[in-house]
Each structure stands twice: as C-alpha cells, then as structure tokens.
Amino acid sequence: MITFEGVSKTYPDGFRAVKSMDFTIEEGEFIVFIGPSGCGKTTTMKMINRLIPYTEGTIRIKGKDITGENPVELRRNIGYVIQQVGLFPHYTIEQNISLVPELKGWSAAKRKERACELLELIGLDPDTFASRYPRELSGGQQQRVGVARALAADPEIVLMDEPFGALDPITREQLQDELLRLQKTVRKTIVFVTHDMDEALKLADRIAILKNGEVVQFDTPEKLLREPAHGFVEEFIGRNRIYQNPDFITVNEIMRENPVTALASLSPARALSLMRKRRTDTLLVGDEQAKLVGIVSAYDLQAKLEQIQTIEEVCVPAQSVLPVSGTAKDALLAITDAKFGILPVVDENNRIAGIVTRSSLLTVFADQWAGGKEVI
Structure with missing residues (x-):
C-alpha cells in the first residue's frame, strides 16, 4: 500500500530530519511511529500526504509515485487527524464532517447521509449532535468528530498525528478502545504517531521505533517486547514492559x-x-x-x-x-x-x-x- 524507498528529508541548513528510510506498509495495517522528540516520526508521516516534501528517494502509494499526484487531490484522498482536532468553530458538526466530501463534489443528500452514518459509527447520535457546534462538545467528543471527518470521503489511508495526546487518561483510553473497534469495522491503512509506548503497544499491528531520523526497529508489539533489536529499543520500551506485560506472555x-x-x-x-x-x-x-x-x-x-x-x-x-x-x-x-x-x-x-x-x-x-x- 505505502512504500518508502530510500526516503530522506534534508533542510536547507543541512539538517537531515529523516535518513534513507526503506519500509512497506501493507493494506489495512495499523502502523505506529514512535520515538523521542525530534526523531522524525511526524516528519515521516507528513511526507506521505506531501505536507512536508522529501528531498531524496521515492514514496509510492499502491505502486504510484506520489510526486506525480496533484498534492491537493492526494490530501483529499488521505484522511488526516491532528492532536488539536482542528474543527471549524463556525461550522456545525455535520458541516465539519462533510467538508472533504463537499470539496469532492458530493451532493448535499449524500453528504448528510454520510455524516449521519459516521456519527452513529463513532457513537454520537446524529439527531443530537449533527446540528451542534464544536464548542458544545467535550474534548473527547470533538476528537471523535475529528476521526469521523477523516473517514468522511472513505479514504483508504488515514494519518493520525498524536490525536489523543491532549486528552485526560480516562478519555484517552476510551478513544483508543473506540478506534480499535472502528478499525475492525472500516479496515483502513492507518499511520499513527504517538510518544506513548503503552498506546503504541495497545493499538499497533506493527511499530516503527525511530531515533535520529532512522528506523531502529519495525516489528510487531510481540517481537519488540521479546526481541528488542538493541539497547536503545529496550531502554525506550522500558524493561518493565519487556519483562512483565501480560498481554504478550502466552498461556x-x-x-x-x-x-x-x-x-x-x-x-x-x-x-x-x-x-x-x-x-x-x-x-x-x-x-x-x-x-x-x-x-x-x-x-x-x-x-x-x-x-x-x-x-x-x-x-x-x-x-x-x-x-x-x-x-x-x-x-x-x-x-x-x-x-x-x-x-x-x-x-x-x-x-x-x-x-x-x-x-x-x-x-x-x-x-x-x-x-x-x-x-x-
């Protein structure tokens, strides 16, 4: 689905934020990028929808080089969720969800039907919430709407940039569970950035641990816990998780x-x-x-x-x-x-x-x- 071939990002001052990345994300996978601050995880994710241009290598989506795609159309076909949600305060919830479908030329009836379908999918009653404004929703409800908006045009790929980072622990855990439930239903290819290892272990099919712009290890949660590639991975995951996580000790x-x-x-x-x-x-x-x-x-x-x-x-x-x-x-x-x-x-x-x-x-x-x- 998404392939990185020798991809690097070098800024004009010579700083290499991302260094020669090579990996493939399969269709329907839930991938998490994680690493210390400044490791290049958000930069790597934003290169997928060309919010940040890369300077070397090739990124392909379904075999097509993304530099050959119109960047506006590319972004409209990739869902995007950010930490600050980014809902338009003067738009109703239905209008916020319908934004990309409207840009893509969907009819009003089809947009309304899709917004109501997604509100039901994320556990918000359309009759209650469709006509409300973002200020009338809690932080957790707003974040759910942000996810719904990313799914509105039925994209195959969804990028999520620390979407739950600003929420309290209880709401965050509830939304993690909701996202896992949604993924079982919609089966999107999800690239998720976080700094929370527990969140990564809970959500991901595979986790890419980054350090200094490079992928140090890209494996399933089970393999990361059982076979950390070297000291940095073990230190970053945490020895307690490696030795005591009951999710990865088999019967x-x-x-x-x-x-x-x-x-x-x-x-x-x-x-x-x-x-x-x-x-x-x-x-x-x-x-x-x-x-x-x-x-x-x-x-x-x-x-x-x-x-x-x-x-x-x-x-x-x-x-x-x-x-x-x-x-x-x-x-x-x-x-x-x-x-x-x-x-x-x-x-x-x-x-x-x-x-x-x-x-x-x-x-x-x-x-x-x-x-x-x-x-x-």
Missing part, C-alpha cells in the same frame, strides 16, 4: 503440562489415591478423546465417598477455561472466577492441554519481575 508459558486427569467412570477411592500420589486436590475429568468434561475436588469426593460409585456424580463443569492461544492477561482476568482456583487449558478441539493455577501465575510473574530487575 503455554504459564500452564502446567500433564495435569492430573481421569475418566468420569473412575471410582472415588481410586481417584483419591491418584490425587494423593500426585499431591493435588483436584482432578480434571476428560472423556475417551481427552476432551474436557469438568473438575472434581478431593473435598467433594471425601464428603460423598460412601454415596457415589463414580467421580462423574460429583464432577462439576469448569466455569472458566483458557484456550492454548490465550495470554497471561486472559488468565489473570479469569482466575478470580475459576472453580477451585484452577483454569483448565484446552486446544481448539476442547482436548485438555494443561492447567493454570494461582501459584503458577504467581511463579511466572515473580520470575519475570526478577528477570527484569536491575542488579545494584
């Missing part, structure tokens, strides 16, 4: 393999013997294909030892189950509601793959924390 890393399992037809006496031998107070019950049926506790078995013939009679369904594709964050959220404090882990066919317990979670995070500590 496979925290589960105990070969949990104690039994068929539902097992007698309670034999089940208790097995539990004593394996030093556990719970059994995972599976069928002949090792598919999860439920959980049995030693307490329930002891209480009804003389009244039951098989453990199936005291087996209870697992209230919370983890897929093998899950993360430590999933486990942390589910463990509080887990029956007997354990989380069975199953594969895509519901076969038992392992088990996560409170103690295994604590052990992993203690090890991660210890690994991330600096030795003094």
